[in-house]
Amino acid sequence: MKKMKLVVVGNGMAGMRAVEELLKIAPDLYDITVFGAEPHPNYNRILLSPVLAGEQTIDQIILNPLSWYAQHGITLHAGRKVTAIDRIQRVVVADDGTSAAYDRLLMATGSNPFVLPVPGRDLDGVIAYRDIADTHAMIDAAARHRHAVVIGGGLLGLEAANGLKLRGMDVTVVHIMPWLMERQLDAEASHLLQRSLEQRGLKFLIGAQTAELLGDAAGRVRAVRFKDGREIAAELVVMAAGIRPNTELAERTGLLCNRGIVVSDTMQTITDPRIYAVGECAAHRGIAYGLVAPLFEQGKVCATQLAQFGIGRYAGSQTSTKLKVTGIDLFSAGDFMGGDGTEEIVLSDPIGGVYKKLVIRDDKLVGACLYGDTVDGSWYFKLLREARPIGELRDRLMFGESNIGDVGHEGHNRAAAMADADEVCGCNGVSKGAICKAIKSKGLFTLEEVRKHTKASASCGSCTGLVEQLLMFTAGGDYSKAPAKKAMCGCTDCSHQEAREAIREEHLLTIDSVYQRLAWRTPNGCSSCRPAINYYLISTWPKEARDDPQSRFINERSHANIQKDGTYSVVPRMWGGETSADELRRIADVVDKYRIPTVKVTGGQRIDLLGVKKEDLVHVWRDIGMPSGHAYAKALRTVKTCVGSEWCRFGTQDSTQMGKDLERALWRMYAPHKVKLAVSGCPRNCAEAGIKDVGVIGVDSGWELYIAGNGGIKTEVAQFFVKVKTAAEVLEYSGAFLQLYREEGWYLERTVHYVGRVGIEHVKKKVLEDAANRKALWERLQFALDGEPDPWFEHAKAQVDLRQFAPLAPAVTA
Amino acid sequence: MNARSTIWQAVCRVDDIAPLGARRIAREQGLGVAVFRGAGDRVFALLDRCPHKGGPLSQGIVFGDSVACPLHNWTLSLVDGQAKAPDVGCAVSFACKVEGDTVYLDADELAHKALDVTAPVAGPRAKSTC
Numbered sequence: 001m002k003k004m005k006l007v008v009v010g011n012g013m014a015g016m017r018a019v020e021e022l023l024k025i026a027p028d029l030y031d032i033t034v035f036g037a038e039p040h041p042n043y044n045r046i047l048l049s050p051v052l053a054g055e056q057t058i059d060q061i062i063l064n065p066l067s068w069y070a071q072h073g074i075t076l077h078a079g080r081k082v083t084a085i086d087r088i089q090r091v092v093v094a095d096d097g098t099s100a101a102y103d104r105l106l107m108a109t110g111s112n113p114f115v116l117p118v119p120g121r122d123l124d125g126v127i128a129y130r131d132i133a134d135t136h137a138m139i140d141a142a143a144r145h146r147h148a149v150v151i152g153g154g155l156l157g158l159e160a161a162n163g164l165k166l167r168g169m170d171v172t173v174v175h176i177m178p179w180l181m182e183r184q185l186d187a188e189a190s191h192l193l194q195r196s197l198e199q200r201g202l203k204f205l206i207g208a209q210t211a212e213l214l215g216d217a218a219g220r221v222r223a224v225r226f227k228d229g230r231e232i233a234a235e236l237v238v239m240a241a242g243i244r245p246n247t248e249l250a251e252r253t254g255l256l257c258n259r260g261i262v263v264s265d266t267m268q269t270i271t272d273p274r275i276y277a278v279g280e281c282a283a284h285r286g287i288a289y290g291l292v293a294p295l296f297e298q299g300k301v302c303a304t305q306l307a308q309f310g311i312g313r314y315a316g317s318q319t320s321t322k323l324k325v326t327g328i329d330l331f332s333a334g335d336f337m338g339g340d341g342t343e344e345i346v347l348s349d350p351i352g353g354v355y356k357k358l359v360i361r362d363d364k365l366v367g368a369c370l371y372g373d374t375v376d377g378s379w380y381f382k383l384l385r386e387a388r389p390i391g392e393l394r395d396r397l398m399f400g401e402s403n404i405g406d407v408g409h410e411g412h413n414r415a416a417a418m419a420d421a422d423e424v425c426g427c428n429g430v431s432k433g434a435i436c437k438a439i440k441s442k443g444l445f446t447l448e449e450v451r452k453h454t455k456a457s458a459s460c461g462s463c464t465g466l467v468e469q470l471l472m473f474t475a476g477g478d479y480s481k482a483p484a485k486k487a488m489c490g491c492t493d494c495s496h497q498e499a500r501e502a503i504r505e506e507h508l509l510t511i512d513s514v515y516q517r518l519a520w521r522t523p524n525g526c527s528s529c530r531p532a533i534n535y536y537l538i539s540t541w542p543k544e545a546r547d548d549p550q551s552r553f554i555n556e557r558s559h560a561n562i563q564k565d566g567t568y569s570v571v572p573r574m575w576g577g578e579t580s581a582d583e584l585r586r587i588a589d590v591v592d593k594y595r596i597p598t599v600k601v602t603g604g605q606r607i608d609l610l611g612v613k614k615e616d617l618v619h620v621w622r623d624i625g626m627p628s629g630h631a632y633a634k635a636l637r638t639v640k641t642c643v644g645s646e647w648c649r650f651g652t653q654d655s656t657q658m659g660k661d662l663e664r665a666l667w668r669m670y671a672p673h674k675v676k677l678a679v680s681g682c683p684r685n686c687a688e689a690g691i692k693d694v695g696v697i698g699v700d701s702g703w704e705l706y707i708a709g710n711g712g713i714k715t716e717v718a719q720f721f722v723k724v725k726t727a728a729e730v731l732e733y734s735g736a737f738l739q740l741y742r743e744e745g746w747y748l749e750r751t752v753h754y755v756g757r758v759g760i761e762h763v764k765k766k767v768l769e770d771a772a773n774r775k776a777l778w779e780r781l782q783f784a785l786d787g788e789p790d791p792w793f794e795h796a797k798a799q800v801d802l803r804q805f806a807p808l809a810p811a812v813t814a
Numbered sequence: 815m816n817a818r819s820t821i822w823q824a825v826c827r828v829d830d831i832a833p834l835g836a837r838r839i840a841r842e843q844g845l846g847v848a849v850f851r852g853a854g855d856r857v858f859a860l861l862d863r864c865p866h867k868g869g870p871l872s873q874g875i876v877f878g879d880s881v882a883c884p885l886h887n888w889t890l891s892l893v894d895g896q897a898k899a900p901d902v903g904c905a906v907s908f909a910c911k912v913e914g915d916t917v918y919l920d921a922d923e924l925a926h927k928a929l930d931v932t933a934p935v936a937g938p939r940a941k942s943t944c
Contacts, residue, residue, distance in 0.1 A: 524877050526875075526877050526880075526889075527875040550833065550834040550835050563936050564885065566869065597938050808826050808837050809839070810824065
């Protein structure tokens with residue numbers, strides 16, 4: 001079949017990102033032709049400021065070299081501007097007569113700088129700040145002239161002014177509005193910024209209105225005159241008074257434009273369904289975005305549409321801003337001005353140069369404006385995008401994420417202050433320097449890309465916040481943050497939540513049906529989505545959906561824990577951490593018989609046998625004769641107990657018995673992640689119930705339940721949940737909470753993260769306030785666990801493939 | 815020796831391997847060979863050792879024409895053993911064919927290929943050897 005033809009008008013970041021996304025999912029669908037007005041391959045426009053400032057070179061900011069176009073069979077017409085589109089014949093024509101026919105057309109013409117309509121704007125030395133040519137002109141002027149005036153004190157203008165100053169010019173910024181960066185900062189933060197820039201030698205004329213640019217005899221600009229008659233010298237005038245979507249061609253072509261080319265949620269133009277538009281030239285729901293993150297999101301959606309999947313929808317973006325002036329930290333997002341119906345939390349330290357304002361409406365963070373200390377910018381932005389109620393965080397909100405304990409490694413939360421050699425990711429041993437280098441040299445934009453290339457934050461994820469900060473510092477303020485709706489993996493655009501909902505609502509029972517219904521891009525998923533989908537199926541439809549062992553990690557297939565040399569560890573279950581001489585004798589005999597090299601007491605009050613050969617596993621289980629401890633599974637692990645009132649002179653409750661009862665009620669329970677419980681017999685809490693998924697503490701009058709604690713990567717103290725009187729209630733409330741987690745949690749999400757995501761109020765509503773729902777949850781859990789096999793003994797029922805335990809030994813041929 | 819035609823040795827039937835699963839074939843000498851049954855019953859063979867830290871690939875999750883190593887989730891192509899970018903490395907691959915319902919490996923490779931590669935060690939043994 002002949003390929004369809006895709007023509008892209010515009011060789012900038014938005015257009016090429018859409019093409020890259022398209023190549024990822026449908027590499028062979030189109031013959032692609034790209035027209036670019038600039039004579040360069042695609043480069044990172046955001047990083048022009050560091051180039052101007054002399055911190056990077058043009059070569060460093062190229063995103064796709066010419067070889068990339070060749071490699072993907074893309075025809076690139078660089079330096080050729082498209083001047084006409086014939087929508088009837090479906091042909092585009094460039095200024096040099098080059099033409100290309102299309103089946104689909106992607107408009108990515110970007111924007112034009114707004115040039116003040118004042119006399120003298122055509123003089124030599126008057127330039128806008130938009131592309132490589134402008135940047136070169138500025139660098140050139142800085143080498144030969146002394147006075148520069150930048151018109152416009154917005155983001156771009158200040159970056160230009162800073163760059164020119166660093167190149168030795170005497171720079172004055174003219175700004176007509178009452179304060180600098182009024183679209184990103186409030187007056188207080190702006191004054192701090194201005195003072196800091198003044199200390200670097202920049203001059204400001206705030207509120208000044210430019211009347212005329214005056215030229216010399218040679219036709220070069222020599223001065224700027226203002227409405228009030230003042231004049232200042234200027235051999236270089238940079239217009240940075242804003243940008244306008246470049247819709248000239250689109251308008252001539254008859255596409256509806258209104259502050260940009262009007263597109264629908266599929267990024268198709270309203271006028272012509274064969275024509276798409278992305279980036280700064282597109283107006284989506286009345287907004288033309290000028291930052292990179294939304295452009296990337298648009299590119300992704302557009303690619304799924306071009307690939308004929310027809311599933312992507314763009315619903316608009318929240319944006320944030322950061323100034324790329326080295327040494328100045330500034331961040332703003334959302335409605336940072338506040339006003340009617342909003343509340344503000346403000347921290348102001350003008351001497352220390354720190355100002356923070358958080359704007360709250362209806363218990364949600366709606367805006368943030370930070371100056372001087374922007375470490376928590378990405379965290380605030382996340383809260384803002386997720387629109388999560390901040391009630392419980394409010395007291396501590398101002399003090400940042402590290403104060404909440406969400407960032408991990410205490411004291412390592414100031415990315416900017418770290419030395420290059422400092423370790424960011426403890427799991428994979430990745431230093432700050434290695435991450436920054438990869439971001440710069442490979443042009444990485446997203447957290448996902450950094451993970452793939454450096455492995456940083458790819459394991460436990462506790463340094464995710466830190467890596468995001470490094471991305472902000474290194475790639476520029478508006479790198480593409482992982483969107484709030486995160487795809488499960490590269491096989492799909494579907495989020496965990498969407499997959500769970502589809503399985504429940506449409507009563508899906510097999511992995512294949514899920515993949516088909518949700519348009520998976522791979523025939524049988526990958527090692528990350530398949531175990532998740534398998535878990536969602538069996539937890540949503542117990543006794544109906546059939547477990548698929550091949551979609552489980554090896555530990556849950558061999559029912560033991562793989563070690564670094566390929567041997568396994570075996571942890572038999574000891575109810576409530578109690579054992580007997582008989583059990584210990586059997587364990588000792590097994591250790592001797594199978595020559596098990598290491599025997600270790602675990603933190604969960606059990607015994608771990610390490611270095612068991614896979615061939616021996618079934619025999620070891622049989623000889624020990626104790627139930628599976630599930631120490632290898634995303635399932636109930638241990639219920640740790642103290643000795644309690646049976647022996648302890650302080651004990652108020654029989655915690656050991658309670659623990660045993662809980663363990664017997666909950667074992668064989670698979671969950672999104674591992675689940676650990678503990679029961680203490682008095683508030684001295686010897687069983688360490690404060691850092692467990694469910695912690696139970698006996699008090700004189702009953703039991704206190706705590707949930708969502710965690711002793712792992714980040715120690716999280718469990719939150720008080722409820723106080724109950726009887727052991728039966730402990731079972732019912734604990735079970736109901738865990739069932740809710742089983743039904744709503746995302747795969748590999750511990751209870752602490754699950755509760756963090758949905759909010760403890762939600763859990764209380766479902767389990768505490770609604771007695772009928774609590775009982776229903778508890779019954780559903782019991783139904784799911786009823787008759788579940790012990791995989792160490794009921795092999796067939798648990799679908800344990802016994803063939804795996806013996807290697808194949810082919811007969812030797814001569 | 816290249817002139818000699820390949821002697822194919824039967825190692826198992828396709829059905830001895832679970833769909834999207836793998837089996838390990840013990841060898842007289844050297845590490846075992848992992849045989850995989852990928853999508854569409856395509857069968858592949860690699861040395862049972864990940865180029866990263868020596869994980870047993872026969873224990874990994876199989877998807878498409880790939881396997882994810884059970885130790886650190888490197889993804890390796892079953893076709894040629896190459897690690898998926900940005901990881902860099904290559905597992906030793908073995909010639910393999912299916913005729914009827916029987917899986918065959920090259921007898922010469924089975925007997926002689928990659929005999930020098932050793933398995934990773936752990937536990938007290940690892941300490942005493944270094």
